[in-house]
Amino acid sequence: MSNEIAVKIKNIAKVYKLYDNPIDRLKETLHPFKKKYHRDFYALKNVSFEIKKGETVGIIGKNGSGKSTLLKIITGVLNPTLGLIEVKGKISALLELGAGFNPEFTGIENIYLNGTIMGYTKEEMGKKIPDIIEFADIGDFINQPVKTYSSGMFVRLAFAVAINVDPDILIVDEALAVGDDLFQRKCYFKIDSLKKAGKTIIFVSHSGNLVIELCDKAILLDAGEIIYIGNSNRAVNLYQKLLFAPMEKKTLIKEQIIKTNSCENGQGKQIDDEQLLIINNSLDIANDIDSEPGQEEYFDEGLINTDPIIYENMGARIFDYKIMNFKCESINVLRFGRRYTLSYKVEFFTNCNNVRFGMTIKTKTGIDISGAATANPGQGIPFIKSGTILNIEFEFVPKLTSGVYFLRCGVVAIDKDNEIFLDRQIDVIAFRIMERENSLMNSLVDLDITSNVFEIEVS
Numbered sequence: 001m002s003n004e005i006a007v008k009i010k011n012i013a014k015v016y017k018l019y020d021n022p023i024d025r026l027k028e029t030l031h032p033f034k035k036k037y038h039r040d041f042y043a044l045k046n047v048s049f050e051i052k053k054g055e056t057v058g059i060i061g062k063n064g065s066g067k068s069t070l071l072k073i074i075t076g077v078l079n080p081t082l083g084l085i086e087v088k089g090k091i092s093a094l095l096e097l098g099a100g101f102n103p104e105f106t107g108i109e110n111i112y113l114n115g116t117i118m119g120y121t122k123e124e125m126g127k128k129i130p131d132i133i134e135f136a137d138i139g140d141f142i143n144q145p146v147k148t149y150s151s152g153m154f155v156r157l158a159f160a161v162a163i164n165v166d167p168d169i170l171i172v173d174e175a176l177a178v179g180d181d182l183f184q185r186k187c188y189f190k191i192d193s194l195k196k197a198g199k200t201i202i203f204v205s206h207s208g209n210l211v212i213e214l215c216d217k218a219i220l221l222d223a224g225e226i227i228y229i230g231n232s233n234r235a236v237n238l239y240q241k242l243l244f245a246p247m248e249k250k251t252l253i254k255e256q257i258i259k260t261n262s263c264e265n266g267q268g269k270q271i272d273d274e275q276l277l278i279i280n281n282s283l284d285i286a287n288d289i290d291s292e293p294g295q296e297e298y299f300d301e302g303l304i305n306t307d308p309i310i311y312e313n314m315g316a317r318i319f320d321y322k323i324m325n326f327k328c329e330s331i332n333v334l335r336f337g338r339r340y341t342l343s344y345k346v347e348f349f350t351n352c353n354n355v356r357f358g359m360t361i362k363t364k365t366g367i368d369i370s371g372a373a374t375a376n377p378g379q380g381i382p383f384i385k386s387g388t389i390l391n392i393e394f395e396f397v398p399k400l401t402s403g404v405y406f407l408r409c410g411v412v413a414i415d416k417d418n419e420i421f422l423d424r425q426i427d428v429i430a431f432r433i434m435e436r437e438n439s440l441m442n443s444l445v446d447l448d449i450t451s452n453v454f455e456i457e458v459s
Ligand SMILES: Nc1ncnc2c1ncn2[C@@H]1O[C@H](COP(=O)(O)OP(=O)(O)OP(=O)(O)O)[C@@H](O)[C@H]1O
Pocket: 016, 017, 041, 042, 043, 061, 062, 063, 064, 065, 066, 067, 068, 069, 070
């Protein structure tokens, strides 16, 4: 990634005038200096950040937090009320479905229209058309007016145009969720290749996993303000913590997130990096020991995650979590392919119905590797009395490549027809899979792949 700045936003605000009655707007227009009939609503407030060339940045936040407004300001569709914005390079944006398309024009005509908006000549667009048509893959509909398209076709064409016009900065707003699975896969592949080609990508999504997978960093917006900017895995976890917090705790949690943000960014100190450093240091030591064949699993103090994300509990508390070997010793450096037990206790503070427990293993970039629940939804333990303490155990065989992984645990129950989290604890256990000698595995999970090479002919 270069040090060149692609997008610079400084103290941006977007203010809308809100009127209680439509007539008030008219009164204000007619008597501009008399009485103020509106209230100012800040869709964005004091927003500042920089995106480097080649960075992939996620923007997350609940509905109405200001994500689309921010994207529209970056793309120039909206002007900010206050602040400065600098963008270097050609932007291609996939904003709301249909934005930039004329419904009366055919697909082909709209491709040319978009090209013109981006500053391409008809000849230049003509060269790009075959790739766009191939990517969109909507058959003869390409010659039909886009008003006849299904939403899936629409997104196919919009995406095909956005990514095939050779942008320096690609902006994608959630729209991908509309395409089918195969098309989404094709889009992510293309986004990934644009990323590898050093393009800058700004990505708005409600899918935490996607943001973690695709983005180098993420911006968490709340009520028009940036409350966290940094590591995407951490941003998503903090966002979910805020989202699922009980109403009365939301303000407190928001303040904690802002404090975390100023601690990480203000002092130039990245908690995540620091944590990873501790982990990596311990890995180096462990790697040395590990080169002996038959090294037994053990507990490495350096691997303890000192900063897990603990959600506000809603009637139960998970505690005393550990991974154990067959001798019931607590360990966190594991051997590939051996059987281990994840154990945790849960204390219930209220009577609960239909209770299920779960575990998930994630990579350090937040990719879900595997997980399980003790029962399917609706088939949990019918009733658990307040004051009960249970011990939960999951046995698992980590057939994973060497490296560090994180475990999260959760307990859910049904409350008024909805399943809610009573408690969940994110990344509470970090564990490492030891190096294996002579392993030909080159990816995350071992699916017992074998290979054969045959001689067919020798000339
Ligand atoms: N033209 C407008 N006039 C008044 N308020 C507006 C206008 N456009 C947006 N807003 C308000 O600004 C806030 C931010 O809107 P925005 O669409 O940016 O949110 P968002 O985070 O993209 O939401 P979502 O996830 O639902 O798409 C919202 O409260 C919205 O109601």
